[in-house]
């Protein structure tokens with residue numbers, strides 16, 4: 001074994017060099033603040049800054065987490081697309097609440113969104129589905145997401161079957177949207193912005209939505 005030079009896992013640590021984050025640096029709404037940090041993550045060349053960890057409440061009450069891609073963001077909330085019959089789909093139907101976590105390690109930044117979840121309209125799902133490449137649209141049909149399958153060949157054959165059923169043509173809707181596929185929107189009730197600071201003096205601010213629909217901002221201890 002040649003692991004002599006490797007530090008132990010317990011010994012792995014980074015110090016963060018960000019300038020302290022002050023209340024006056026923050027936007028009045030968490031959406032503006034999100035856009036500001038998201039733009040900086042893009043400018044910094046972070047790969048897939050729209051990848052987020054989605055946590056849902058398991059049917060056994062134990063949380064389940066997985067990565068999904070943010071595909072739309074407006075004043076209502078954060079939208080991603082998936083299979084409605086997947087594990088996450090069934091969990092959201094049973095408990096329509098979720099948490100989203102963005103981690104931009106290179107900038108020592110994390111954003112956590114919590115809120116209720118709703119399905120987006122069929123028009124929105126269809127518009128996004130038809131904007132996807134042909135292979136992705138076929139893949140949505142082929143994958144009975146989260147179910148057990150015998151092997152990879154089984155999936156490849158199923159994919160081929162849908163390619164034959166829906167051949168690629170010039171028609172934009174040559175592959176129809178499956179009824180079991182579409183978007184969910186997480187409607188934030190709180191959004192926390194964390195930024196790593198020198199000497200473990202990190203900055204944390206949480207925006208919380210009031211009953212009147214305004215946002216309060218509070219600093220949390222790191």
Ligand SMILES: Cc1cc2nc3c(=O)[nH]c(=O)nc-3n(C[C@H](O)[C@H](O)[C@H](O)COP(=O)(O)O)c2cc1C
Pocket residue numbers: 048051064065066067068069070080081082083086087088089145146
């Ligand atoms: C970078 C990345 C992006 C992903 N984006 C999506 C996505 O947008 N939608 C989706 O359904 N699955 C996406 N996945 C796959 C999910 O993480 C997960 O494996 C799948 O949705 C099944 O989850 P479930 O069984 O908990 O429902 C992505 C995975 C990775 C690593």
